[in-house]
Amino acid sequence: MRRLGLVITPALLLAACGGEEEADVTYSGEGEQWEATLEMTEVSGNNDSDQSMVEHAFTITYQGEETDLLGDDDTGEITAGYLSEDGEASSSFEFNRQTLNDPTFEDSRNLSAEITDVTAEDTIxxxxxxxGENEETFEIKPSE
Structure with missing residues (x-):
């Protein structure tokens, strides 16, 4: 009987973990030097609250040479974010020549579904x- 428990337990763990959830809405687009993707996935509230949450996975990728992101002192900083009708979210990324191995930057956060009422028809x-001296603004739209 003990052997059966060892076989069932990993199977239950795999079933409970499941696969990655597919995004409910995905926005994407590109500017002159950057491309961006925003995936929004509704997640269940935790046990303490019945409040529904939406995970925002925001990814930006620089389309130029990685070294162009570094300043004279071989360090760099990026502030990136997005605006919708319901508000704004932004992140900062700091890096140097040693840590910059890919010009893709990602941020993920859970926000209340009540304050992120974005639909598939919206543009962000x-x-x-x-x-410190360069900026770009562009729109991302729902992907099909």
Missing amino acids: EVFIEWD
């Missing part, structure tokens, strides 16, 4: 500032 504005 992305803003990116880097190297």
Whole structure:
């Protein structure tokens, strides 16, 4: 009987973990030097609250040479975010020559579904500032 328990337990763990959830809405687009993706996935509230949450997975990728992101002192900083009718979210990324091995930057956060009432018809504005003197703004739209 003990052997049966060892076989069932991993199977139950795999079933409970499941696969990655597919995004409910995905926005994407590109500007002159950057491309961006925003995936929104509804997640269940935790046990303490019945409040529904939406995971926002925001990814930006620089389309130029990685070294162009570095300043004279071989460090860099990016502030990137997005605006919708319901509000704004932004993140900052700091890096140097040693840590910059891919010009893709990601941020993920859970926000209340009540304050992120974005639909598949909405357009979202992305803003990116880097190297203290460069900026780009462009729109991302729902992917089909």
